[in-house]
Amino acid sequence: MAHIEEAPAAMIDRVASLLESFVGERPLTLAELARRSHVPRSSAHRILQRLVELGWVERKEFTYTLGVRMFELGSQFTRRRTVPRAAVAVMAELHRRSGMTVYLSMLVGSEIMHLERIGSWPSASGQWSAGARQPVPLTAPGRALLATLSPDHWPELHFGYAPTQYSIQSRSQLLRDLARVRDRGGVAVDAQGTHHGVTVVAAPITTMDDDGHFALSVCGPTRALDLVSTITEVRNAAATVWRVANGVPTLRPRAVPELPAVELQLANGGPAAG
Amino acid sequence: MAHIEEAPAAMIDRVASLLESFVGERPLTLAELARRSHVPRSSAHRILQRLVELGWVERKEFTYTLGVRMFELGSQFTRRRTVPRAAVAVMAELHRRSGMTVYLSMLVGSEIMHLERIGSWPSASGQWSAGARQPVPLTAPGRALLATLSPDHWPELHFGYAPTQYSIQSRSQLLRDLARVRDRGGVAVDAQGTHHGVTVVAAPITTMDDDGHFALSVCGPTRALDLVSTITEVRNAAATVWRVANGVPTLRPRAVPELPAVELQLANGGPAAG
Numbered sequence: 264m265a266h267i268e269e270a271p272a273a274m275i276d277r278v279a280s281l282l283e284s285f286v287g288e289r290p291l292t293l294a295e296l297a298r299r300s301h302v303p304r305s306s307a308h309r310i311l312q313r314l315v316e317l318g319w320v321e322r323k324e325f326t327y328t329l330g331v332r333m334f335e336l337g338s339q340f341t342r343r344r345t346v347p348r349a350a351v352a353v354m355a356e357l358h359r360r361s362g363m364t365v366y367l368s369m370l371v372g373s374e375i376m377h378l379e380r381i382g383s384w385p386s387a388s389g390q391w392s393a394g395a396r397q398p399v400p401l402t403a404p405g406r407a408l409l410a411t412l413s414p415d416h417w418p419e420l421h422f423g424y425a426p427t428q429y430s431i432q433s434r435s436q437l438l439r440d441l442a443r444v445r446d447r448g449g450v451a452v453d454a455q456g457t458h459h460g461v462t463v464v465a466a467p468i469t470t471m472d473d474d475g476h477f478a479l480s481v482c483g484p485t486r487a488l489d490l491v492s493t494i495t496e497v498r499n500a501a502a503t504v505w506r507v508a509n510g511v512p513t514l515r516p517r518a519v520p521e522l523p524a525v526e527l528q529l530a531n532g533g534p535a536a537g
Numbered sequence: 538m539a540h541i542e543e544a545p546a547a548m549i550d551r552v553a554s555l556l557e558s559f560v561g562e563r564p565l566t567l568a569e570l571a572r573r574s575h576v577p578r579s580s581a582h583r584i585l586q587r588l589v590e591l592g593w594v595e596r597k598e599f600t601y602t603l604g605v606r607m608f609e610l611g612s613q614f615t616r617r618r619t620v621p622r623a624a625v626a627v628m629a630e631l632h633r634r635s636g637m638t639v640y641l642s643m644l645v646g647s648e649i650m651h652l653e654r655i656g657s658w659p660s661a662s663g664q665w666s667a668g669a670r671q672p673v674p675l676t677a678p679g680r681a682l683l684a685t686l687s688p689d690h691w692p693e694l695h696f697g698y699a700p701t702q703y704s705i706q707s708r709s710q711l712l713r714d715l716a717r718v719r720d721r722g723g724v725a726v727d728a729q730g731t732h733h734g735v736t737v738v739a740a741p742i743t744t745m746d747d748d749g750h751f752a753l754s755v756c757g758p759t760r761a762l763d764l765v766s767t768i769t770e771v772r773n774a775a776a777t778v779w780r781v782a783n784g785v786p787t788l789r790p791r792a793v794p795e796l797p798a799v800e801l802q803l804a805n806g807g808p809a810a811g
Binding site: 272274275276278279282283285286287289290309310313314317319328329330331332333334335336337338339340341342343348349351352355358359362369371376378380381382383387388392393394396473 | 563606662
């Protein structure tokens with residue numbers, strides 16, 4: 264097996280390139296996968312055969328998709344983390360009470376990724392799905408998290424992608440918005456910056472163990488959404504998740520009409536957000 | 538690179554064994570991972586280093602967990618399938634209306650796996666999480682699906698695991714229960730068979746394209762749950778998901794008080810369930 268020891272990285276990279284080239288919405292053929300992954304077709308075929316046997320990839324006639332085993336492994340990521348585990352009950356409650364779509368998102372490199380999503384408005388797929396990524400400055404969760412970090416801890420920010428005329432497109436626009444976020448005690452609001460007619464309200468959730476930067480947000484129709492009450496709802500929900508995740512004694516989510524200023528400040532990212 | 542071509546399976550298996558040994562609830566050390574995966578420690582260390590670079594594994598001090606990239610890839614599994622995509626809105630609606638925890642589950646080998654979960658009762662973790670597996674005969678979703686399949690299409694069934702005295706423990710008990718499932722037009726009910734005080738009501742969702750066997754279920758307190766209305770709710774919800782997933786023109790979920798018998802029968806798995 265010596266030859267295996269010699270080049271694990273190269274082999275792992277081929278497996279990784281193949282699996283990562285599945286990102287998209289439709290099954291792919293061997294030719295497409297080989298092209299996307301830059302893995303020689305013969306090698307790609309052998310690797311895929313093995314991945315199919317392992318349940319990581321599924322083959323239907325001449326096309327491949329990611330398999331259920333991949334889903335099972337991926338689900339371990341959120342199952343093991345305190346914030347996502349603490350958020351489940353709070354998110355369901357908030358969705359029940361508000362009817363709005365509720366998200367738990369996480370800072371991943373220079374992007375925001377949705378980990379959990381309850382509800383299907385405005386869409387059940389694309390950028391609104393769990394596992395989808397968006398540029399940090401573009402989104403309310405991203406800006407809520409940036410406001411909790413000192414700029415020297417910021418990830419590299421990418422601008423210029425502007426899905427609507429309301430999108431934040433420059434660092435100066437971002438800084439102006441972050442000032443507004445701090446005025447709201449850490450809550451970020453994005454009105455139609457990612458999608459026409461959609462408003463997203465987000466609050467950060469900081470953890471004591473360095474387990475990642477999370478944000479809770481709700482997504483509703485710009486016309487109908489009551490901003491003042493939604494900001495309070497989201498702030499309280501995020502604070503509750505923070506309390507549960509950090510083992511701070513807490514009442515049931517519903518019973519948190521207002522939180523002591525100090526905890527609110529912590530839940531909103533501490534001094535940086537104040 | 539010839540040596541890579543020689544033994545892809547062996548290398549892939551080492552990567553797979555390492556990643557699959559993460560299944561559990563806590564971060565693992567290199568020693569634990571090497572032991573669980575039966576991969577030599579030195580090789581395990583090199584492979585993990587590469588997986589960390591790829592974002593598939595995260596390292597914190599001396600322990601490893603699955604990384605966010607794994608979650609991102611895994612989420613592709615449900616994003617690409619018609620039934621999970623169609624189920625999101627219906628599940629959220631059902632949770633909002635009933636307050637009960639709503640599940641979408643799938644037949645995976647001889648087990649049932651939860652793909653989606655809305656709500657956190659009776660627990661946000663363990664067997665109640667997305668990604669968790671249970672033996673088919675033990676669960677309401679499992680029995681709802683068995684009732685739609687002719688026994689010669691059944692997976693290998695495992696009995697003997699009985700968490701409560703109400704658990705189905707034998708093939709004869711299973712067959713008696715499947716008769717009751719058919720009497721309910723395809724809806725399975727499990728009262729305290731997986732957990733004391735918990736009742737689960739499940740209806741199957743069959744697809745026209747051979748995309749897997751899914752079941753929609755709700756989970757509520759045995760004492761409080763109104764069985765008659767819940768059976769109707771779950772049956773209608775499953776029928777709605779089936780209609781959306783198969784592109785059958787349908788009204789909005791809320792507006793489906795009762796469905797024509799023929800569609801109900803199809804949604805419940807066709808003749809097998811009748």
